[in-house]
Amino acid sequence: MTRSRTRTRTLAAVLATVALVGACGGDDSSGDSTDSTGTETTLDETTSAAPTTEAPATTPAPDTTAPDTTAPTTSEPATTDQLAIWPAADVVFATPEEAAADFVENALGVPAELGDFMQGDERSGEIEAFSPGEGGAATRVVRSLLLMRQLGEGWFVLAAVSDGASIDSPEAYAEITAGPLAVEGMGRGFEALLVVTAFPAGDAANELAEQTTMGGSMETLEPFAVELDLSSAGPGDVVTLLVRGGVGLETDPGEFAAIPVVVAG
Numbered sequence: 001m002t003r004s005r006t007r008t009r010t011l012a013a014v015l016a017t018v019a020l021v022g023a024c025g026g027d028d029s030s031g032d033s034t035d036s037t038g039t040e041t042t043l044d045e046t047t048s049a050a051p052t053t054e055a056p057a058t059t060p061a062p063d064t065t066a067p068d069t070t071a072p073t074t075s076e077p078a079t080t081d082q083l084a085i086w087p088a089a090d091v092v093f094a095t096p097e098e099a100a101a102d103f104v105e106n107a108l109g110v111p112a113e114l115g116d117f118m119q120g121d122e123r124s125g126e127i128e129a130f131s132p133g134e135g136g137a138a139t140r141v142v143r144s145l146l147l148m149r150q151l152g153e154g155w156f157v158l159a160a161v162s163d164g165a166s167i168d169s170p171e172a173y174a175e176i177t178a179g180p181l182a183v184e185g186m187g188r189g190f191e192a193l194l195v196v197t198a199f200p201a202g203d204a205a206n207e208l209a210e211q212t213t214m215g216g217s218m219e220t221l222e223p224f225a226v227e228l229d230l231s232s233a234g235p236g237d238v239v240t241l242l243v244r245g246g247v248g249l250e251t252d253p254g255e256f257a258a259i260p261v262v263v264a265g
Helices: 012-024 094-106
Strands: 032-034 038-043 125-133 141-152 154-161 165-169 182-188 193-200 208-214 221-231 239-245 256-263
Touching: 094 125, 094 141, 094 154, 094 239, 141 256, 165 239, 182 193, 182 239, 193 221, 208 221
Parallel strands: 165 256
Antiparallel strands: 032 038, 125 141, 141 154, 154 256, 165 182, 182 221, 193 208, 193 239, 239 256
């Protein structure tokens, strides 16, 4: 949008003209005069000069405004403010590709078939995870989208989203209790098989619970509901909830979704 600016003319030129007219229009006589006795008197120039109208200089009032003590902002995010499903908080991956590959290989147990990192802002982006397909001329199929974020000095997987699987309850980043946890969502898999697991973020080998259930098959998604026993989780633990569809190929991760939750306490 173009902004128009109206310039105002100052009074400087007008005031200068008025001063000039006043100076030229006065009597051109000298400062001398003769009194009634005929005695010539001379006016003291210092006393006959017009009094000044210039305002006397004043000392400015002291600034009583309280100083701004607000700390400067920083773009460095705090790692404790953002939950992630992978890796553990004390593990540092220098690139998003390294963090994504480690998740697929260790949490899903298959070779990492990944797309290029798709940059969002300067500290986040997305990476697609694929099925390698079958045969020499196989076409890769997208199985999930990994949401990546740089926290501190390392890269993390915040969550995984998929058209073929989802966790609707609990919500991502929800606070849960250590004990039975109802997990619900939508999914599909080979012969309608779905596997739902829970493990500490970044430590899939230390599985907390696993349940198999049925969803949809082929193109149809169907709802699922399972109960996971998370009584072994501790207060403050970040837990990864993962659902994946069954597959008929060992190197295929299947369609999968994952979210982080945190144990209350």
